[in-house]
Amino acid sequence: MFTFALIACFIGTPELAIVYVPVIMPLMLSLGYDRVTAAAISLCGTIAGFTAALTNPFTVGTAQMVAGLPLYSGMIYRIICFLIIIIIGIAYVMRYAEKTRTKPKDAIKSHTLKSNVTNRQKVAGIVTALFFIGMIAGVILYRWDMVTLGGYFIAMGIIPALIVGMGSKEIAESFNEGFRDVLVGAMVCGIARAVAVVMNEGQIMDTIVYGISTVISQLPESVTVIGMLITQSLFNFFVPSGSGQALIMMPIMAPLADLVGITRQTAILAFQFGDGFSNILFPTSGYFMATLAIAGVGWNRWVKFILPLFLLWMSAGAILLVVANLIGWY
Template sequence: MEPQKVTPLKIKKKNSWSMPHIYVLLFLISGIAAILTYIVPAGSFERVAGPNGRESIDPDSFTEIEASPLSFMDFMLAIPRGMQDASEIIFFTFIIGGTFMVLRRTEIIEIGVDRLARTFKNQSILVIPVLISLFAVISTTIGTPELSLVYIPVLIPLCISLGYDSMTAAAIALISTALGFTAAVMNPGTVGISQQIAGLEIYSGFQLRLIVLVVIVIIGSVYVMRYARKVKKDTVQSFTYDEDKTNRRTYKDALNQPLKDMNKRQLFAILSLPIFAAVVFYGVTQLGWFMLEMSGLFIFMGIIVGLIAGLSLTKICEAYTEGFREVLMGAIIIGIARSVAIVLEDGQIMDTLVYALGSVVGHFPSTLSAIGMMGVQLVINFFIPSGSGQALVTMPIMAPLSDMLGVTRQTAILAFQFGDGFAHILFPTSGYFMAALVIAGISWAKWVRFFLPLFIIYMAVGAMFLIYAQMTGWTG
């Protein structure tokens, strides 16, 4: 009689810890902020007229005030108020989703991507540095990293058809715009405002900032290219392998198919797109347009381009509705992220945190003061994820503080740029960034795994530039 085979028992492994849902994470951060209103002393700066009619602070006016910790009702209303406060970018996110769904229904995105992919077919890796450089130059000039929301829907089919993945597409869009925003060669919203507050000539010192832009763009391009090569060699290595299954079925073999036909109406629709792009550029650079104005233009773009390409009004409306659904989560995240700042402001501790962090810099050794400023700006960016908003709050403190520490005001502004810019695509309190991840179908946890090594590299590069600026007494 043969011995009976014993089937080995399968030991179930305990589920490893996973990052909580982004809603949960942001709600917890907002809850911690609410608790801090019971611990951190309340304080306030006096507000004064700042550059371009915007409100700034008087750095010598900080005073402790009566505590006003958040009640349960205040906390309960923080997220709805965050939605209200961030309404422009939420609306912009919806419009981007709807407009690009209309363009997809016309098939002109697929046609354009097909031809662009064939152009780079033999040297596909070159598409990465070319696009990163282009988007960085646009961002460093007009200062709108939110345009990454526009780029991602086009880049995903392009990157996947070339053998890459959604992470590559998101990286091209997010990293390039963040780099241009950080270097801020001619950015009116960060360097422009900061130099006005510091009493410096507007856009002075652009030569060093241009060198910064070139260096960080090269580093970012090499980093993304290295990842993209790994994915193309072995798709399983992709951070978004599971998320891209549908897209791979749709786009992966696009280059092996016959060239997509294009009718005359689609051709005219494609030719109309550069006109809208030119209007956006002119509006942002010359007329001061931002989210609201761009949203209105994109609505018209979707309707007009859809009609030119042959879609009926009903199909255009249905496409908008479908696009709204696809970006719903991203729009909600923006409001929840904004609730963190709402809690700190209502609890009267935002100014206290800024004042305390500014005071910390004074305890750094003189040779490390500029790096300390960068670190402080990095922390503040978590609570104020707006470049211009952070400049208006922090630079009135940092500019005179730099005089006492022996750091030039130009260097203090550079420290602000590094502390503010790179973090825009790391912290979950950055609304447009979280919306971009949702549009790309990438979780924040996976993005952090991909981006954190590059972020550390950029912090080190920023520190080296600051050491150079301080050692040379850089004044621009």
Template sequence: MEPEKQVSTTVKKKNGWNMPHIYVLLFLISGVSAILTYIIPAGTFERVEGPNGRESINPDSFTEIEATPLSFMDFMLAIPRGMSDASEIIFFTFIIGGMFMVLRRTEIIEIGVDRLARKFKKQSILIIPVLITVFATVATTIGTPELALVYIPVLIPLCVSLGYDSMTATAIALISTALGFTAGVMNPGTVGISQQIAGLDTYSGFGLRVVVLITIVLIGSLYVMRYARRIKANPEKSFTYTEDEEKRLTFKDALQLPAKQMNKRQMAAISTLPIFFVIVVYGVTQLGWFMLEMSGLFIFMGTIVGMIAGLSITKICEAFTEGFREVLMGAIIIGIARSVAIVLEDGQIMDSIVFGLGSIVGQLPSTLTALGMMVVQLVINFFIPSGSGQALVTMPIMAPLADIVGVTRQTAILAFQFGDGFAHILFPTSGYFMAALVVAGVSWSKWVRFFIPLFVIYMLVGTVFLIYAQVTGWTG
């Protein structure tokens, strides 16, 4: 990870125009949302208990209410309140930064990366599809794309040492986790909740979702491999060539040096890492853990591993502090992004937007209904970047609407998966995604330039699968 001062958050155009700083961009989006509270009629759905006791909506209960447009004071407080609402993911971001700095101080990351890089030295390109497949499989099982934050600090030195760049490492982490989350073969937070709301057997439709996963993982792997080959042949074509200057000095020639050796204390420390990973997977899948619980575990992980490796308590504390500093910008971005939803909710227009978009889908020709659902879910994802949160708000509307317009409920859920999932690593309102970019030292504007062609491809792939599901009357 690189210090935040080295993170580029603007991009210069040839005509002299600069892409606004990400703080400014998110602030402007929040401001536009505040203006919309004076234009869009206020409305609300009745909240009821949904699956697993989580709050959902009654789709037949929408009513217009007295407008409550945001005052200047309300708008002024939106960002601080966003920080408060997003406190779990903000804290998680800090802890990830601190924990990995402790691990770097022990040198076990560098040693592990050195050994892995030497193993793949002759066929380094193969590490891309292998890692994307592994990370996507994890994400499609436990539904935590936020693990990209864990992968990136390890992948950057690995990719740079193999002749690639930070964008390659970031793409492996973000694309793989987003693909697994999107396919949702056994994702409890999206497919699981949606099927419970729709009255379908949990994880039914398994076969087609596996085909979706294989297809999009193959496409993503080929896309990243194509970019990586180009960068290895001509490093100056890298999107992050300037940002990677110090990383190249640190890691690029590592394979020309003698292999790093691990002492007994480092061997003991690294042997504990699989134990902690198993605990994380068990906690998420069996105990319902999320970021708060994982943050607590990672504090212990950094401390215990650091002590076993021979670091003093003082050095561990200093490493945590340095890691906190490096991800500070990412933490702030998360809170600012959350302010957009705060504004829409306070202005009582979030439900109005959802209701209006759902009504538009109902007016579409039957042949376009499933595609319309995907587009609507894509738009809503900008305002509700949480997959489970979006499911709880939109599926109570989309499931019965599917019956009316002649689309199976299973197809409606697939449309939700595509509209929600791929945009998780595109929209700047997605907190964990923006934090991951800052951890990687990759600006949002450069990521968009890299990812947009692949995003368009995935929208077309989603369209093909939805047409198949609608034509065949797919029920799972």
């Protein structure tokens, strides 16, 4: 979970949860854990990193540019937020996993695993790790977009495969198997996206934003940051896109923060928390629903599992926002 969170906090791609589930699901089931645990490791890890992101170009970067702040400023406090949020998430998932664990289906012994790993596979593993480091560097130094990252991921799949000795036919067949595994998820993404399209085409988005901002402006200063958090969470149901929500809400929230005496950095953190936590609760989040579909976990079952963690995260987020406001974080 920490690894998944670390990747997401730098490059801001919670969609990778779709990729993680097919990889870790067989291992989790063989160790006696259920499908919810596998989905939670993937989703909760990536969302923790995405929510308390350090250099996420789609949320932090976009919001800070709109608000007129130095790019990726305020890093130290966000590191504290990141550690608190991921620790809460890991503790919650571990507690659930131990409570629901059954007798492992297949005993996995470390010496068996070690004996099956060849030198070429070890090299491929090292190259894959270097690919992840290069991906983080590309996003931070060269501002790679989603199209560039897509091409990078293709190379990230092909080159290690060549190192372990796979031929072109085997690589192509592996890609086809992967496409088949995520096809249902891709269809779910399209259906979930339809809600935002209807909102935009119906021309009611601005009305909703105006009504929300009017309510927030009436709150006392000490409560405004929590109001921003709740507002961003509710708005994420209609616009489950980090960059899209930043472009819609931050031009309103940044001046509003100035009016009520809150730093713009704090307003951006409220946007991060509101946009992030609810991504694994609202069914309008495409990649979230796709991940559940691939994991074979129903949304109703997932809500029963995630709701306590969601409330814990929201409470921790509210406290962190109040502290940020009291110290005048900028």
